[in-house]
Amino acid sequence: MTDGTKKRVKRDLSGWLVFNKPYDMSSTEAVGKLRWLFGARKAGHAGTLDPLATGVLPIAFGEATKTVPMVQDGTKVYRFDIVWGSQTTTDDVEGEVVATSDVRPDTDALLAALPRFTGVITQVPPAFSAIKIKGERAYDLARAGAKLDMPPREVEIDAIEVIANDATRATLSVTCAKGTYVRALARDIAEALGTKGHVGALHRARVGAFSDADAVSLETLEAAGAERDAILLPVAAGLAALPEIRVDASQAGVLRRGNPVLLTGRDAPVALDEAWASQRGQAVAIGYVEKGQFKPRRVILSR
Template sequence: MGRARKGRDISGWLVVDKPAGMTSTAVVNKVRWALSAKKAGHAGTLDPDATGVLAVALGEATKTVPFITDALKSYRFTVRLGAATNTDDAEGEIVATSEARPDDAQIKEALHGFVGEIMQVPPQFSAVKIDGERAYKRARDGETMEIAARPLWVEELTLVDRPDADHVELEMVCGKGGYVRSIARDLGAALGCLGHVARLRRVWSGPFDAADGIGIEEIDALAKRPELDARLLPVETGLADLPEARATEEGAARLRNGNPGMVIAQDLDYGAACWASHAGRAVAVGRFKAGELWPDRVFRHGAA
């Protein structure tokens, strides 16, 4: 029999503005400690040196993490031109250099090739699994791996600033699984000048914005206090991109027991993914079929 996990049964989302030099796991552990939470997780890893939105899910909100992971995200990042590194960012060793420097017009033209459905090869130093082992572990041992390209949807990729000949600042809106470091690497290759990420910030992720994020220092200052509880967003925030159906009283009772329940919905196709609410709280997530929601995930006590 497993040991019971200690902590409070607290549910909701805390939007953290992650500082550079801290892993995503360390942020989650900090939030869990500060809120004395029994269960916590995050929606989308940020590299240690990256900053910006890290949405931490607590309790029942962890059931909505996949919907935030799948949502569009926006990044603002600086590419250092003229040098490639083994990690595709500024923390790695420089492995090649170039004296070529494209002008703004050439950069804007090259960006067109990185918009839409593209194929992207993850960095050697990434969490991709190769034969059951993380790529970064093998890369640390000096191994160079063949990593398969994978599809990525890029909604937008624009040039926002050119502070000097060696640096270009870009903004990207993309879907799930994108590596900004790969964009910098491949853009540098396409321009014939090489490149890597110098700075990276996630501006927003689905419904969560860095402008609304809480810093690590404030989390420390408010730890174990009700003021930090007050910063939590509802579980339902993680369902913002899904259509909502309203469960009847009887339907909500059936859904809470894991059974299909009657819902009232508009403009939902048969089999469409949606979530059911009752009295304004999430009851379940599932598929709409002939006036009923067939649940995949059920929220305890309406995700209170």
């Protein structure tokens, strides 16, 4: 280059990073920042986290991006605050207040209301969300002033726990499936208690097998320098929810060429809808077992 600087070489890096996303950073910004920090050629995230939310944002590099759907489908755990007494346009602290109430539910009333929000329930997503309506993101339409009729959707909530509650706000923990909108949950719980509410704070504590215990801050990554790669988890970390099929080096070579292999041995499965093949702990392929054969759908290259 004419100014004497060298263009940064992008690396074929593969693995998972459990990023502790800070407040006021979008998921897209996080991917861009970490891709640059690691010098990675390819990166993506497993499940959008709102800019105003903090916590677990799994980042996949290289071959790990092939395992993103498995992580996205994992169970989520969120810790969140409901601010009592006001509803906002965004159902969080960023929006304008559109309705208020003087009602402040006590803890007994809150606990009594929560069973109706567990199991399979119907939610109306917030207007300020990433859902597409006629090809446009809902939040873009909402910011432009459009009045949206958000389509309801079914979501599954495993459990809700009350951590604290007072006249100002409640802190809760929810364990839920993919697609749940915590902002809508907070709004609806408040409505069910005869008041108004919005999310005052939101932290994601778990996505599938990845939790706060694994999460690494931006400050730690920046300070790690040459040791940064050692923080990454293997590609296989994104496959923890699937049955593992162990293969030998010869079978691994066959699978990586996109061909099936016959599974032998007393405990070899005959049929599985989804599984992953490993060789010495490293991911080889994602696929399924049919009539005793492992058939690859996605091949994981060795890097």
